[in-house]
Amino acid sequence: MRKLALNDDILLNIEKPARYIGGEVNSVMKDKDKVDIRFAMCFPDVYEIGMSHLGIQILYDMFNRREDTWCERVYSPWLDMDKVLREKDIPLFALESQDPVQDFDFLGITIQFEMCYTNILQILDLSHIPLHAEDRTETDPIVIGGGPCAYNPEPLAEFFDIFYIGEGETVYDELLDTYKTWKKSGGSRKDFLRQAARIEGLYVPQFYDAAYNEDGTIAAFTPNDPCAPSKVRKQVVMDVTDAPYPMKPVVPYIKATQDRVVLEIQRGCIRGCRFCQAGMIYRPTRERSVETLKEYARTMLKNTGHEEISLSSLSSSDYSKLNDLVTFLIEEFKDRGINISLPSLRIDAFSLDVMSKVQDIRKSSLTFAPEAGSQRMRDVINKGLTEEEILTGAGQAFEGGWTKVKLYFMLGLPTETEEDMKEIARLSDRVARRYYEIPKEDRHGKCQITASSSFFVPKPFTPFQWAAMYPAEEYDRRAHLVNDEFREQLNRKSLKYNWHDAQGTVLEGVMARGDRRVGRVIEEAYHLGCLFDSWTETFRNDLWMQAFDNTRVDIAFYNQRVRGKDEIFPWDFIDIGVSRSFLRREWERAMNETVTPNCREKCSGCGAAGFGGGVCVEGKN
Amino acid sequence: MLKARIKFRKYGVLRFIGHLDVMRYFQKVMRRAGIPIAFTGGYSPHMIMSFASPLGIGLESDGEYLDIELTGPVDSREAVRRMNEAGVDGIEVVSLRQIAEEKKMTGMTILAAADYLATPSGDAGLPEDWQDRFAAFMGQPEIRVLKQTKRSEREINIRPLVFEWEARDGGIFMKLAAGSTENLKPDLVMDTFLKDLHPEENSLSHPFIYRRLEMYADMGEEGNRKLVTLESLGEEI
Numbered sequence A: 001m002r003k004l005a006l007n008d009d010i011l012l013n014i015e016k017p018a019r020y021i022g023g024e025v026n027s028v029m030k031d032k033d034k035v036d037i038r039f040a041m042c043f044p045d046v047y048e049i050g051m052s053h054l055g056i057q058i059l060y061d062m063f064n065r066r067e068d069t070w071c072e073r074v075y076s077p078w079l080d081m082d083k084v085l086r087e088k089d090i091p092l093f094a095l096e097s098q099d100p101v102q103d104f105d106f107l108g109i110t111i112q113f114e115m116c117y118t119n120i121l122q123i124l125d126l127s128h129i130p131l132h133a134e135d136r137t138e139t140d141p142i143v144i145g146g147g148p149c150a151y152n153p154e155p156l157a158e159f160f161d162i163f164y165i166g167e168g169e170t171v172y173d174e175l176l177d178t179y180k181t182w183k184k185s186g187g188s189r190k191d192f193l194r195q196a197a198r199i200e201g202l203y204v205p206q207f208y209d210a211a212y213n214e215d216g217t218i219a220a221f222t223p224n225d226p227c228a229p230s231k232v233r234k235q236v237v238m239d240v241t242d243a244p245y246p247m248k249p250v251v252p253y254i255k256a257t258q259d260r261v262v263l264e265i266q267r268g269c270i271r272g273c274r275f276c277q278a279g280m281i282y283r284p285t286r287e288r289s290v291e292t293l294k295e296y297a298r299t300m301l302k303n304t305g306h307e308e309i310s311l312s313s314l315s316s317s318d319y320s321k322l323n324d325l326v327t328f329l330i331e332e333f334k335d336r337g338i339n340i341s342l343p344s345l346r347i348d349a350f351s352l353d354v355m356s357k358v359q360d361i362r363k364s365s366l367t368f369a370p371e372a373g374s375q376r377m378r379d380v381i382n383k384g385l386t387e388e389e390i391l392t393g394a395g396q397a398f399e400g401g402w403t404k405v406k407l408y409f410m411l412g413l414p415t416e417t418e419e420d421m422k423e424i425a426r427l428s429d430r431v432a433r434r435y436y437e438i439p440k441e442d443r444h445g446k447c448q449i450t451a452s453s454s455f456f457v458p459k460p461f462t463p464f465q466w467a468a469m470y471p472a473e474e475y476d477r478r479a480h481l482v483n484d485e486f487r488e489q490l491n492r493k494s495l496k497y498n499w500h501d502a503q504g505t506v507l508e509g510v511m512a513r514g515d516r517r518v519g520r521v522i523e524e525a526y527h528l529g530c531l532f533d534s535w536t537e538t539f540r541n542d543l544w545m546q547a548f549d550n551t552r553v554d555i556a557f558y559n560q561r562v563r564g565k566d567e568i569f570p571w572d573f574i575d576i577g578v579s580r581s582f583l584r585r586e587w588e589r590a591m592n593e594t595v596t597p598n599c600r601e602k603c604s605g606c607g608a609a610g611f612g613g614g615v616c617v618e619g620k621n
Numbered sequence B: 001m002l003k004a005r006i007k008f009r010k011y012g013v014l015r016f017i018g019h020l021d022v023m024r025y026f027q028k029v030m031r032r033a034g035i036p037i038a039f040t041g042g043y044s045p046h047m048i049m050s051f052a053s054p055l056g057i058g059l060e061s062d063g064e065y066l067d068i069e070l071t072g073p074v075d076s077r078e079a080v081r082r083m084n085e086a087g088v089d090g091i092e093v094v095s096l097r098q099i100a101e102e103k104k105m106t107g108m109t110i111l112a113a114a115d116y117l118a119t120p121s122g123d124a125g126l127p128e129d130w131q132d133r134f135a136a137f138m139g140q141p142e143i144r145v146l147k148q149t150k151r152s153e154r155e156i157n158i159r160p161l162v163f164e165w166e167a168r169d170g171g172i173f174m175k176l177a178a179g180s181t182e183n184l185k186p187d188l189v190m191d192t193f194l195k196d197l198h199p200e201e202n203s204l205s206h207p208f209i210y211r212r213l214e215m216y217a218d219m220g221e222e223g224n225r226k227l228v229t230l231e232s233l234g235e236e237i
């Protein structure tokens, strides 16, 4: 039987001990003496969140297919466990073997959102790995980061040995093979990092230097070692159908956020919303074959025993074989007590028909993401959803028996006026009015329209990467203005408005577009006690502000400037295949309120066609 | 519709998995093992499955039970094999047996008693003669304790709820009342004993490890107790 890293006394006195014991169905056990490489794969948040992430499951499966590698999982210990590990000086361990992370060859950390940065330092700290890459020796694991935030890795540059830019399926094998050879050769850590830096898509921060202008902007960003290329090219899998996919995902004992089989139907999005980073960095859009997906659905449901299956993509409605796939899922699984969950569907006659088959209309709600209240604003952000489409969709839904609608908006978008803000409330009201147009005897009581807004954060590699943000007080003012407008509406009793936290938004902004100098704020915040910043109950804005003060890093410099047309951005050394000139063109079109057609309507020559596949060549060969 | 009773063991690392998670675990095992289990109707159908008595976190057990309904016939041995193949180290299905159709024969409703073994953990710090002292403790005509429930606190006499006991394997074996009418947990007995042992200490340490061994139904008539294991009420299919 496996021996646990923690004794009974500890496990019986903490919240959800199952977070730390491993041994789940489909978790992979190997003999550590029979493998060459031990890889600890970390999602820096609690188990239930981390276990729900598809990307980790893909890499876990992919690595463990290699006979010479054993990949295990690590998640952030919750505060109670954090305390125990520190007090008793127990090093952080991986779930499968329960061995200290410190003994591993690699510690891979997926970086999915900016608010997990202090958690990354916690992982390193509890693993007894030096926080700074330059302080690590040959006996420390190689710390490698990946995921969407790696598209601007600079705030974390000092803490990582390597960043993997792009999709994990391409060059990891090459990296692991290189590692194996290097390990046998007994070379220095630097030797290995030099070899890694030569692999396409890998970025080794210590081989680059940044120089700054007097105004604080970057003057130059240059390699300081011959092994380091001046541009790091993002990795993409062109054949997503044949890419590795986990047929036996790990099934947690405790309920994870995603307690279901996830079918990733496509990567990328044809739409080109100007605020959306995923829509740019995952270009070009690539679909998985529908027959493969059907096979995956059968096999994965059988292997996990999950009672739910969900489609995953940025915009499911754009998947060309959606009808075929959904019909199959309903016919094959509905009678076997399997729930079918269809997120990110555009509301139209087809999707309403499908949804009425898979969910209880009275209990479920419909979701629209207009993102902005006014048509003008939607044109600026290139969100191709018109008010007519929303009202028609909502009307059909109401007539079909739905009474609950959720609307998602953003506040603080570039060029936003008070009129645009107020339109959020008015549009919500017009949706409610559409409901009350139905004769009373055909209605089911009142309708419930819930509008939520988050504050817009400009992200690297989007047309809005030049945009300015606002101070927290200004976000609050805007949210209150919208809230007041809601109170003015005819159907205010059927409307509900929620908005996100403004303080977190400001931080997210600094992390998203920060440079290397932001690293010391993160470190200071961590030392002051910041952890789990994405959790409302643990987020300490006061400590973060103190960290900015202590390190003399100016939030306004990062957030509140419209950045110069030709300013060197911290992430400029990465080549995502989408050209900066395209992004700039899109920024200018946004300022002119001009919409850009999606990839299937008309190619806008963004540059991603250079990858030679996906939507860019659809119907052309 | 066929009713079946599954007996399983829970041990090792799996003792840190709570009751709700064990339920989820079995739901998924049923699907992985392809057991033809019946569902309720409606938009979100769920498996018809009921557990005899939840086992607390930290306890091991050799005698856990759940009852299910089947839509088709299965072979007992084959089903047990498939469930174990689809399972993990730490939960072992021991048997699957057909049980009578009547509603009152299932799960919690017929549960009347359970066996437990309380073993001192390594650093228990108990006096040498603690088992003798336990005998004296049990020799009392009444053992009154404050029993706390979610809503109230009441004093009860737990002595009659201990049906049998003996010193066994360096620990204490107990047959205790279980089920919806009277339910006595082994840690309440041992904690009361410890308080009796060290009346001056107000904070209790927990020097015992508990293991549930078996669960019983009462098939006796007119107040005569006749305990039979839940498993013995079923037949191999």
Ligand code: SF4
Residues within 6 Å of the ligand: A283, A284, A285, A598, A599, A600, A602, A603, A604, A605, A606, A607, A608, A609, A610, A615, A616
């Ligand atoms: S090259 Fe054209 S079709 Fe391809 S992703 Fe860019 S805009 Fe879309």
